[in-house]
Amino acid sequence: MVSLEQLKEHQTVRTEPVPESQALVDVRHLNLWYGPKQALYGISVRFPKNQVTAIIGPSGCGKSTLLRSLNRMNDLVPGVRVEGEVLYEGVNIYDPRVDPVAVRRHIGMVFQKPNPFPKTIFENVAFGLRLMGVKGSELEDRVVEALKRAALWEEVKDRFKKESGLRLSGGQQQRLCIARAIAVEPPLLLMDEPTSALDPIATQAIEDLILELKKRYTVVIVTHNMQQAARVSDRTLFMHLGVLVEEGPTEVLFTKPKHPYTEAYITGRFG
Amino acid sequence: MNRTLTPSPESFAQDPWKARIDRVFARALVLPLLLALGLLALLLGDTLYRSVSVQVVRADMGPGHTYPFGLSAEAILRQELLAQGYTEEEADFMLQDPKERSALFLQNRVELMWNTHEGPFRYVVTNVYDKRVADFSLAEGLRRWNELKANLQEGERLVLNPWLDQTFLTRPPSRSPLTAGIGVAVWGTVWVLSLALLLAIPVGVGTAILLEEYLREGRLSRLLEVNLRNLAGVPSIVYGLLGLALFVRGMGLGPSVLAAALTLGLLGIPVIVVTAREALRAVPESMRLAAFALGATRRQVVFRVVVPAALPGMVTGVILSAARLIGEAAPLLLVGAAAYVPFAPTGPLSQYTVIPVQIYLWISQNQPEFARVAAAGILVMLLLLSVLYLLALYLRNRFRREW
Numbered sequence A: 001m002v003s004l005e006q007l008k009e010h011q012t013v014r015t016e017p018v019p020e021s022q023a024l025v026d027v028r029h030l031n032l033w034y035g036p037k038q039a040l041y042g043i044s045v046r047f048p049k050n051q052v053t054a055i056i057g058p059s060g061c062g063k064s065t066l067l068r069s070l071n072r073m074n075d076l077v078p079g080v081r082v083e084g085e086v087l088y089e090g091v092n093i094y095d096p097r098v099d100p101v102a103v104r105r106h107i108g109m110v111f112q113k114p115n116p117f118p119k120t121i122f123e124n125v126a127f128g129l130r131l132m133g134v135k136g137s138e139l140e141d142r143v144v145e146a147l148k149r150a151a152l153w154e155e156v157k158d159r160f161k162k163e164s165g166l167r168l169s170g171g172q173q174q175r176l177c178i179a180r181a182i183a184v185e186p187p188l189l190l191m192d193e194p195t196s197a198l199d200p201i202a203t204q205a206i207e208d209l210i211l212e213l214k215k216r217y218t219v220v221i222v223t224h225n226m227q228q229a230a231r232v233s234d235r236t237l238f239m240h241l242g243v244l245v246e247e248g249p250t251e252v253l254f255t256k257p258k259h260p261y262t263e264a265y266i267t268g269r270f271g
Numbered sequence B: 001m002n003r004t005l006t007p008s009p010e011s012f013a014q015d016p017w018k019a020r021i022d023r024v025f026a027r028a029l030v031l032p033l034l035l036a037l038g039l040l041a042l043l044l045g046d047t048l049y050r051s052v053s054v055q056v057v058r059a060d061m062g063p064g065h066t067y068p069f070g071l072s073a074e075a076i077l078r079q080e081l082l083a084q085g086y087t088e089e090e091a092d093f094m095l096q097d098p099k100e101r102s103a104l105f106l107q108n109r110v111e112l113m114w115n116t117h118e119g120p121f122r123y124v125v126t127n128v129y130d131k132r133v134a135d136f137s138l139a140e141g142l143r144r145w146n147e148l149k150a151n152l153q154e155g156e157r158l159v160l161n162p163w164l165d166q167t168f169l170t171r172p173p174s175r176s177p178l179t180a181g182i183g184v185a186v187w188g189t190v191w192v193l194s195l196a197l198l199l200a201i202p203v204g205v206g207t208a209i210l211l212e213e214y215l216r217e218g219r220l221s222r223l224l225e226v227n228l229r230n231l232a233g234v235p236s237i238v239y240g241l242l243g244l245a246l247f248v249r250g251m252g253l254g255p256s257v258l259a260a261a262l263t264l265g266l267l268g269i270p271v272i273v274v275t276a277r278e279a280l281r282a283v284p285e286s287m288r289l290a291a292f293a294l295g296a297t298r299r300q301v302v303f304r305v306v307v308p309a310a311l312p313g314m315v316t317g318v319i320l321s322a323a324r325l326i327g328e329a330a331p332l333l334l335v336g337a338a339a340y341v342p343f344a345p346t347g348p349l350s351q352y353t354v355i356p357v358q359i360y361l362w363i364s365q366n367q368p369e370f371a372r373v374a375a376a377g378i379l380v381m382l383l384l385l386s387v388l389y390l391l392a393l394y395l396r397n398r399f400r401r402e403w
């Protein structure tokens, strides 16, 4: 349907671009290779503060790769190479003087499959806080606070110190992972298809949670579910073959897409 | 044959032959397992049977002397030697020379007697000459019990001898099967195994962590991996040769607990590395990613998430390798566990013997009762192994519950 050669030269179609002053994260000309294989082609995009940005696109287009390059999780993949800049609050996180561990303490991440540690619910949520040296009653308060904000508290309050995180249902586990990520109050939360393994009710709970989180945090969410993108996000990026094809406010992108590929994808006519 | 997709009652009918073949096949798969279990049960039963016998014995105590309560065994032995006509120098020399000393303690049993005709609480020294008059297998002995009993001579008695009794576990070895015990060998095994694990666990687990969590797919990792697999396959007697050259002679440790522990430690490392790596590999990658995403350093990921999650598997591996080490006789025969040792080790440089070596020595004796003593020894070893496996089970469950 489209050749990579054509796409590589493509200039991202932008509607109402985010002004620099409102951007929490500013990605500039990001290229990324897994060994010899290039996965991202010259991505430039801004993620606005206190808003939810959705990333959509066909499988293998580089959504997860882009998300992981925002908190340097890609560094863990052997043979990865990155060019370009990712400015977080104006600081290029790929600057050689930057410690990726410090970056990840500022940026939370929730994965596609719930991955609680084989520890108690309490210890799961306390993990990041303990890394920051939080102890005693403050630790306890912040764990409870995070469980409440992740809408899990009511279900686990009488057993959260004893029960293993692995004993929870899939939806509860994912909310536990969200609680674990937000316990350290990261200004930016990255979510990679957080509801793809969940039933509609659990999905609903997590979407509500995202709308709630938006008040305090900036969220970037990868999703295959276009209704979900439409429901929770303020802005949407559409990617294809490692290229950012189009970005703009969610309603605009879904109702008046400018690029023919975007339109084909959101109307379900995409190859 | 009708292969249309329209369902008919026939298309759901069971093929009796297929079902039968399935059943036969399933049974055929279970058969070897049952066979193995049956053989094991047979072996255990046979050992149990051999460890009990019916005996006619005469206790020939030799000249015995009593000594006041409170004297040390050594002081008593010294007086006994003087009474036998040795000079003081000779007696002291014999007690200081380890070989002489061992022989003396084997021949002269120093016991605490509670009720002697001279009053309670006296030490008695006896030259031990327990005599076997006859030894019968359990079946024959029980069958002929009354006949044997009727024919007993003066000073003889008929006993049902369960060789594995309480005192067998604590008695030192002896030249007489009637007084031989496994106490010294049990303590030797405890000492050697503990020290061996003290070496093998940190090195083995550390290597596994290095390979699995730090080096991963590197060239060094592959090199180490190949070597480890080869090491795990090296016959244990080769480790014995290595231990003899390196520890006994090279480092001048002699036939000591420490030399044996170092040798067995080396032998245990590859198994521990392999099982610990498997336990680490079983921890899903998503756990590591979750910890990294929370801003953990590699060290924090490894020691706060991966190792705790892998601990049950690692513990099992360590216990399995300990079980293997307990049964090793070959390498220890080379590094000096062969001699009769009358005392339990008191430190890393003590002389020692271990259970399998003791069993081996008993079996190679020509008095037939030593086969019974060996059977009792084998039972002790099996008991010890069972305790280890139960410990493994308990620890696994405990760690599970803490998750």
Ligand SMILES: Nc1ncnc2c1ncn2[C@@H]1O[C@H](COP(=O)(O)OP(=O)(O)OP(=O)(O)O)[C@@H](O)[C@H]1O
Residues within 6 Å of the ligand: A034, A037, A039, A057, A058, A059, A060, A061, A062, A063, A064, A065, A066, A077
């Ligand atoms: N660890 C890796 N090593 C090598 N190549 C990778 C790796 N991860 C991803 N890729 C490649 O990079 C490209 C983008 O992958 P990515 O996972 O970002 O896609 P995605 O848009 O998230 O897909 P999906 O919707 O299926 O999750 C793919 O072609 C994939 O094969």
Ligand SMILES: [Mg+2]
Residues within 6 Å of the ligand: A063, A064, A065, A192
């Ligand atoms: Mg993905």
